[in-house]
Amino acid sequence: MQRRPGKFITSWVDVTKFMLTLVGLAWLVGRGSEQLGYNWHWRKIPGYFFTLAHGHLHAGPLVDGLVVTLEITAFSLVLAALIGLVTALLRLSSSLVGRFLAMFYLETIRNTPLLVQIFFLYFVMAPILDLGRFTAAVLALAFFEGAYASEIFRAGIVSIDRGQWEAAYSLGLSRFASYRHIILPQAVRSVLPPLTSQAISLLKDSALVSTIAVYDLTMQGRAIVAETFLVFEVWFTLAAIYLLLACLLSLLVRLVERRFGSPGQPAWKMP
């Protein structure tokens, strides 16, 4: 109780500093753009979201791009989770070939740039396997994020107490049944937070698929900029959209987490 006034003052000082920094930044941007002779045209931006014609609302390019970004993110998220889980299980398996395959995949993916992987898939693999650019984009992102997801899954699985395995085994459960009913349900719950940040990385990394002319949010933004030179407005807007999406994503996971954690209330404590 004695320390409270001090804390109060500290936090006010913090907030004030933060505000001053923000104002300073805004001033810098304003002054910079003024010196450039930049003409702001914020009014044009809403038109790229929606246009009203004949009493009907039409989706503009930014909304189209947003839909594509969400589609790509959703598909590659599911695929990445699957790849990650399988890779983690392979790495932990007793099979030498399985472990080697998993390590080979992990090292290849983690030690090459995502951009190169996207180009490789699109320019090399896609013609060979007859893949569209959307598929190539989804696959590239899924393989890339899958490698990181697998490390997260592996950590989650390894963190489960050995006694859980022994209890499952001593009841006659097979390795598969033990994973499915005992180990993975516990592991997945404990890795939900790091998996969320991986999902957010995936969302952000999806902007790179604009390089193979997939018309996602970023690509639409580039197209608008090329057409209209609304450079500042468009990139500010895009950044804000990505920020909003990422925040929504973590909010969503937090809700899921809370729901997960409460079958019959305290359920069990997260390790």
Add this chain to the structure above:
Amino acid sequence: MNREGQGDDIIIASNLVKTFPGPVRALDDFSVTVRRGEVLVIVGPSGSGKSTFLRCLNGLEEVDSGTIIIDGLPLDDNEKHRLEIRREVGMVFQSFNLFPHLNVLENVSLAQRLVRGKSRARAREFSMELLARVGLADKAASFPAELSGGQQQRVAIARALAMMPRVMLFDEATSALDPEMIGEVLDVMRQLAEDGMTMVVVTHEMGFALEVSDRVLFMEQGRVIEEGAPEQFFNTPARARTRAFLRQIL
């Protein structure tokens, strides 16, 4: 239920050797036979190989050499045999090892459904019967974290019994419990013994050994030092090493 040529011996362990890196000889040419319905208590200083022996009996540890036959089934490299033996051998751990993400009823029912292929309703019925037997029918919907240690261990016993095992192994089942909870778990074990269950019990509870067991076996450094009926073992131990051990713990 006797299998051909099996006679009355349900566990036949012969010449078991198990070493751990170190090198530690946890089991050193260890042989023991357990009769059907017998309660065998194994005592000994820590590190003497008691727990290792139990864990070898249901294949949680693999022996370096020697043979284990449980109710006529050899425990060998055959994965099917191993699974079958684990189904017939129940195990209770020092640290309970309940499944924290499942409630008590699900903890007891899971293996019945997965391994025995019972319907949800039939598994539930039998689980409730077992929970009533260990005095926890009212806790069916609770999660392990909401139970006391003694209650958790009783659930763990019910979970093992749910497989209708022919042998129950108790690996220091009361060692992690607060003193006032040891009694409730020992009561369940005593009841089980009276019902004729074959039990191999590693414990430090000498009162339980004296009262409930048919035979006490003292082991050290992976070998049998002495074994005998409980009265004889505790009152007139033959070996000096046994006497020294008993003096220390009694």
